Amino acid sequence: MRFPPSGAPSDEGPVNLPALKLPLALQLGDVQLGSLQLDGVEQLRDLKLAAHWTAQGLQIDSAHLQRDALILDLNGLLRPEGDWPLTAKGQLQLPPQDGQPWTLALDVQGDVLKTLQLKADSSGYLSGVLSGELQPLAEHLPARLKLTAEHFKPSAALPDTVQLDQLLLTVEGNLDSGYLINGSASLPAEKGPVALALQGRVDANGASIAALDLAAADQQRLAINGKLNWQNGFSADANIDWLDFPWQRLYPVASEPQVALHAFKGEVSYTDGN
Numbered sequence: 001m002r003f004p005p006s007g008a009p010s011d012e013g014p015v016n017l018p019a020l021k022l023p024l025a026l027q028l029g030d031v032q033l034g035s036l037q038l039d040g041v042e043q044l045r046d047l048k049l050a051a052h053w054t055a056q057g058l059q060i061d062s063a064h065l066q067r068d069a070l071i072l073d074l075n076g077l078l079r080p081e082g083d084w085p086l087t088a089k090g091q092l093q094l095p096p097q098d099g100q101p102w103t104l105a106l107d108v109q110g111d112v113l114k115t116l117q118l119k120a121d122s123s124g125y126l127s128g129v130l131s132g133e134l135q136p137l138a139e140h141l142p143a144r145l146k147l148t149a150e151h152f153k154p155s156a157a158l159p160d161t162v163q164l165d166q167l168l169l170t171v172e173g174n175l176d177s178g179y180l181i182n183g184s185a186s187l188p189a190e191k192g193p194v195a196l197a198l199q200g201r202v203d204a205n206g207a208s209i210a211a212l213d214l215a216a217a218d219q220q221r222l223a224i225n226g227k228l229n230w231q232n233g234f235s236a237d238a239n240i241d242w243l244d245f246p247w248q249r250l251y252p253v254a255s256e257p258q259v260a261l262h263a264f265k266g267e268v269s270y271t272d273g274n
Helices: none
Strands: 027-038 041-054 057-067 070-078 085-097 100-111 116-124 128-134 143-152 164-174 178-187 194-202 206-217 220-229 235-243 263-271
Touching (some): 057 085, 070 100, 164 194
Antiparallel strands (some): 041 057, 085 100, 128 143, 178 194, 235 263
């Protein structure tokens, strides 16, 4: 199924949905759609739906859809009246990371026209809990999310000393002004943990890092701030403040380096390989 480009200006306001009340029971035995394209770009594929209409609303027996490497399966109840209350459970398969599958077990409650409450148990690549709320039909997609994980190592190739323990990550904002990100974790390290703290903002064009701090003690720290841009290619600019930071505790080496860095302040720039 393909939809041609629309010449009409888009309405950027909130979406309104009508109330649907059908006097007859309807059964959608098996609806399948191979591909949905908009302006020549595939939006969804392998869409399958089985549902039936009841006195309570639309009972979704099973729904399956795929976009790129994302695969969603869910079931639940949608009441198409008022604020369109929705109760649904399902599973979202994310792209595999570091050779491991990644799955979210979803639990969604709330109103489609207002706010949906989300809870998801993450397993596979990242074992943790995602919770929060979003307004799916509001302008600029406002959202507030929190991710917690007891232990997380982004790559199996990394040493255990840089594993993220007691990981806490929060995201709040919208597509227009960007999403504020705050995070904290503890890295096991050798001879005692190293605290990590993150503050930043991300949008469609890039990210600004207000603070990325690693602290082993009051006078042993590494502080980084800067900007990332991926609007046209990729570029990064960072300011570094280093004070007696014991990096060997995070990346153990066989022998101590002959030169020890006590203090350093500087700038680093990167643009598409340069």
